[in-house]
Amino acid sequence: MALNKYMHPRNIYKTPPDFSKLAKTYKEFSDVAKVDITGKVSIDFKDPHALRVLTKSLLKSDFNLDVNIPEDRLVPTLPLRLNYILWIEDLLSVFNKNNTVWGLDIGTGACAIYPLLAAVKNKWYMIGTETDNESLEKATDNIKRNNLQHMITLKKNLTTSIFECVFLDNNQQMFDFCMCNPPFYTNIQELLESRSPARPEPKNGFTGSPHELITEGGELQFCRKIIEESKIYKKNILIFTTMVGHKYNLKELVLDLKAEGIEHTTTEFCQGRVTRWGLAWTYEDFKLSELVVAKHKSRKKNVPITISLPELPSEKNNITDYLEKMKILLLDLKIIFKIISKRKNEVNLSIIAHKNTWSNQRRKRRLLKQSLESQTKQPKLDSENHLTTEELNPSQLLSKEETNYSENKDIREEQEIIVQGVMKLYIKENHPNIEMEYLNGSAGKEGLHQIIQYIKNNWK
Structure with missing residues (x-):
């Protein structure tokens, strides 16, 4: 089910972009676009190159940003990124932040997408940190090609700390917020098994490098580290925020904040068939959860x-x-x-x-009992397989038809x-x-x- 109607109410992509107009405006987009017999223009969303061209075209069309997206790096989905920026706008409004705003982007990536959007859309001053040399180099190039060096500064993080590199030169630096899109997975296997087969196939193709998607301990440990370090830098940053990719991790992080008595709030970021979550907390004396009221109808929540x-x-x-x-x-x-x-x-x-191993348990036990009773009336030695009743596996006591059905059912259900x-x-x-x-x-x-x-x- 498409979740676009649950996007942030100010997100311009609640109305899908006009692909026909993009194809007429940008030759690169025209080269990857397809036209069906009705004249509808579309692209192959499973093709990483087509996704890269679409994102570049939208950044240019809607934000006048010229961004180079490397082939071996994550292609940022603009609606999702914009949802995050808009939510931070809402959070800042709680604190009546109408003057100059400074933001910190943890792990800015090769595109530096959050600092670029924040700078051109809201005139926010941004500092981005990055641990990967190649991503830092590409991000620096993207900032220069858009002439935003006066608004965006990048720092290489050579430490094991998340925040320390920002305050090494100036421990009095003040930020209105920090944001982070952390690596979601612990290892390659977890990445490959992360999507439920019961859900529809993802509309978009897979992009991203291991550096961007994997971290020791996964996103739960990474976000917990942000929370721990936030206690050290609570006088330097007004609002701490992070994106969360797994709902069960969000529940754990909320429990951590509640245990510490830290004021916090959460939100959903919806786009296409993808849902992510936002978590924000502050050490200031504000009832964040009460003051940040959703400005759109939320989806029905699951009641435990x-x-x-x-x-x-x-x-x-x-x-x-x-x-x-x-x-x-x-x-x-x-x-x-x-x-x-x-x-x-x-x-x-x-x-x-x-x-489904829990349905009809009484019937299964009754069938097994009847089968066992039937076997006890026969000679102990089975003429065909020479097994005594005590050695029989319960599955062997089922009828041939039921056993075959069970095996076929297993094959269907394991997927x-x-x-x-x-x-x-x-x-x-x-x-x-x-x-x-x-x-x-x-x-x-x-x-x-x-x-x-x-x-x-x-x-x-």
Whole structure:
């Protein structure tokens, strides 16, 4: 489902760009454009070169920016970047920032897209940091070719700190905000497996270098580092912000900020079939969450499902034993799980089910029992495979037709996600509780309800 209607209300790309006009204006765009029999002009969005040309043409057409986008670097999607800039405008309005604005872009990239947009659109002064030499070189060239050296400064970050390089020469430097589009993934495998097969294929082709997409610990650890360092530089930066690519990471970061009592707010960045999230926090005495009111109708939020579970035997009433019990149940259901965080009385996990293993459990147990009873009436030695009843695998007790159906069903289902969600296991009033939130999957929220019911029925 296209999410354009959920873009920021001031985003000019809520109305799709006129490709016919772009083709007439820019020869490079005309070369990659296609015209169908009705005269409609389009491009192949899965072609990285076509995406690169489209972005360059839009930057020139809408912002009069001449930007060189290297072939081996990320092609920035303008609607998404513009959403972020517009949200920062909203945040600054809370603090009545109408005078000169200074912003810090962490990891500015080869295009320096955020500083360029901020400078030409809002006349903000920007400093961008970068660790990669080639990206820094390309970003410097893009700033020079647009004659914006007086508004944008770039700094090479040679430290392991996120902010330190900015304040080495001037620890009195003041910023109104910082922004960051962090690497989302921990490694190549996580990058390749990041998209749910249950979701529609991405409309756009894949672009970006490992340097731009991967970092040790993934975006969760990177953003946590920003939060930790923000405590050091809270007198230098008014509003700290970052983009977040995974919803379960956003939940964890919000929990971190709540635990520290830090005022914060969040938002959604929607474009095409892509959703990202924005997280902002401040150490100033402002109720950010109350003052920053959404100026557009938000999508319906997922309401977590919460249930209380019975206690285990008295010697096992702690979060570690509850977690071990939950692991057993999830393994029984063949649900893939990953521990996101663990605190004193709380564990957060991401879960993915590739097969529906929880429906009709009573029927399956009844069939198995009947099959076992039937086998016990036969001789212990099976004339065909020479296995005794005790050695038989339960799957061998199914009828041939049901076994074949099961195998074929496995082949079909292993390619899709039935349920994906986030689970919080916690102790409240000496009782174990679970809170689960549905993210996506072909079984919908009903599938999540069924999993919870299975856990409840089998907890003891």
